[in-house]
Amino acid sequence: MGKDDVKLLSMWASPFCMRVKVALAEKDVAYEEILESDLMGAKTELLIKSNPVHKQVPVLLHDDKPVVESTNILTYIDEVWPAKPLLPACAYGKSRARFWADYIDRKEFLDILMYLDGTLGEQDYFNGDTFGFVDILLIGLTSWFPAFEKYGGFKVEDEYPKLAAWITRSYARETVSESLTSPEKITNFVGMMRQMYGIE
Template sequence: MADEVKLYGVAGSPFVCRVKIALNLKEIKHEFVVEDLSNKSAHLIKYNPVHKQIPVLVHNGNPVSESLVIVEYIDDAWKGVPVLPQDAHEKARARFWAKFVDDKCIPAVFMAIGSHGQEQAVAEAHDQLQFLENELKDKKFFGGDSINLVDISAVFLAFWLGAAEEALGIKIVTKDKFPNLTKWSDNCINCQAVKDSLPPRDDLVSFFKMRFGKA
């Protein structure tokens, strides 16, 4: 009997995209259930009563919440391309950097976007991004030759950030300052499992114009 897999979310969410990437890497067939975040479904509230947020993965009736938790669950539940390294130390490092992306990088970059590239906010974002730049070194991905948990966690930086920069006419990440991250972004969004998971760029540009655009 085939597994029943449902993913509750919205197409434009980078956190939902993380889960889609993991599902695509493992070639897992699933149903995507689109949520209206202004009128959340009874199913979403039932499956994630604590946060009432997307994404939620439901596997054979069992819900899993929080994007990075879901990605690790997918890695544990299905064989195929691994998302986490097998070595215990490398696995711990991947978890550390994925959490760093969530706790430090994305909030700092979002502040820089929201400030329309204000100098201090951009400088603070640069401070956090420099750690990722140094961690990448000359690797194609954070996972080496293939994407892993860190690459998946940082998909916002690879794709959403560029759409925001285009929408607002600002530049936060430049090739001169962040050559490794710039190259990584191109590699990441051209990885097939990622490419198949991304929303239309034009939709994101429109979203950022609407949310942060100046009157």
């Protein structure tokens, strides 16, 4: 079988795209990133063709077959490239990871942080000693934390110290630090958008 052709339709500021980039890096999967350059909503033909229902990134193209929705993409990556699994091996561990994945994707941001800080407890990662599925789902959002702190008036370190320690541990991983957009770039982007829309 030949080498996989993997492309990621992405947008640099999207935490959902960052999730997929971290997962691909964790699996050592080479891919071509194709960036959507218009931040104001115009979509490329390739994106519309690849994700005609939602017309949004991320989209993983594996041998020209599109896989959409970031959580679904992570599951796909874990199944197609089984080395270094993202999900726990046991059924119970998988069910817990999928529960937290669904929770992260559906709940309000501050509720997520409060519950995840408590769930993390004294563990290094959400799966104990192993960086995995839930960590990857959440880590992309952390690039936005400094912007939330600057414009939202709260500090993760003060409110959620266990989560803050987890962020530091996670950013020490090369697969994370090289896959995420810098928090400074995100904060500048949010500032520019606030200025554009006249938000004080």
